[in-house]
Amino acid sequence: MVSGMGKRADVDAIVVGGGLMGAATAWALAGRGRSVVLMEAHEFGHKGGSSHGSARIFRRAYPDPMYVKLTGKAGELWRELEHQTGEQLLTLTGGLDHGASRGPKALTDVLKASRVQAELLDQTEAQARWPGMVFDGPVMFHPEAGVIDAERAVHAMIKQARADGALVRENAPVHKIELADDLAWVHTREESWTATTVVSAAGAWTTDLLAGLVTLPPLRVTQESVFHFGLADPSVEWPTFIYRDGVAGNVTFYGVPAGRDGGRPGVIKIGEHENGTVTTADTRTGTIDPAARQRVVDYVTKRLPGLEAGPFNEASCLYTWTQSEDWVLDRYGNIVVCSPCSGHGAKFAPLVGQLTADLATGERLETPLAKRFSLRTHLH
Structure with a gap:
């Protein structure tokens, strides 16, 4: 842990991961007038993760009325x-x-x-x-x-986030996150930023990114x-x-x-x-x-x-x-965890971005969502 005493945050939020969920979160936060930096380890729209390509299914059909409502x-x-x-x-x-x-x-x-x-x-x-x-x-x-x-959606969200004032960085892998008393520090090889909140939207990289910072459920x-x-x-x-x-x-x-x-x-x-x-x-x-x-x-x-x-x-x-195939969407101190979506999250991306922005700005999710998607629920 580093000392954050006396330092003012560079931005309100840093979003790590520029796939669908991270891009959606940056779009949501910037649209609310929040200062935000979006960091992607590769180029936007890369094929190494879960957000590339032109064909992801959108559907209303779920056996669970909660998910139907969210669609x-x-x-x-x-x-x-x-x-x-x-x-x-x-x-x-x-x-x-x-x-x-x-x-x-x-x-x-x-x-x-x-x-x-x-x-x-x-x-x-x-x-x-x-x-x-x-x-x-x-x-x-x-x-x-x-x-x-999906590919066009990522670029569209980033385009709108930029228009609303977000800063974006691609080919900028985060190699370390440190927490101070009231700040989070995010380091790449080229630069370091501080924020009041860090959003992890790292998908398959989540466990490595948050090791030692957040107790995660099995992913x-x-x-x-x-x-x-x-x-x-x-x-x-x-x-x-x-x-x-x-x-x-x-x-x-x-x-x-x-x-x-x-x-x-x-x-x-x-x-x-x-x-x-x-x-x-x-x-x-x-x-x-x-x-x-x-x-x-x-x-x-x-x-x-x-x-x-x-x-x-x-x-x-x-x-x-996740074990239940429900999402993880929760706040743990200065860190908001989102995006382990069990292969059915793409259709919800702009909504996940809004919900994640709620958590990043200190708001709470509706009780049914908070209970269903919380770290505590996934860990027990």
């Missing part, structure tokens, strides 16, 4: 960001949920109870509407689902594989979809129109929500797991005849998991 707030903030920056970031395609273990009827009931439009279709109706897919039971469709362009980092399949008929527009059948290891498969990531028009990105290879942010190989590839190919062959037989492109990204 609605996030959707409003995506539109606000689009209005401020002139960028198209969220494209609605509609979304499907099916498979016995996905619980389409229960999801329909939750969405309707939350006043979100949804309809439950039988197998025949769904097959007629989406002939490129194979269904074996009821299917839930909700129109407020679609695709988030598991995995490298997840995704695969791009061409549409047999590229003129057909597909919705996003999630399928979980309760067999073959109870794996959840998802699909989303790939946008630029696909490398050509008419491409669907397919991935698994589980089964990634355990790794760390700095030791990931980027090598695609052959077993994951085979599981996805088998799924596509059986369930998605509207796609070409094999993937022509593939990539990987990182998930940072």
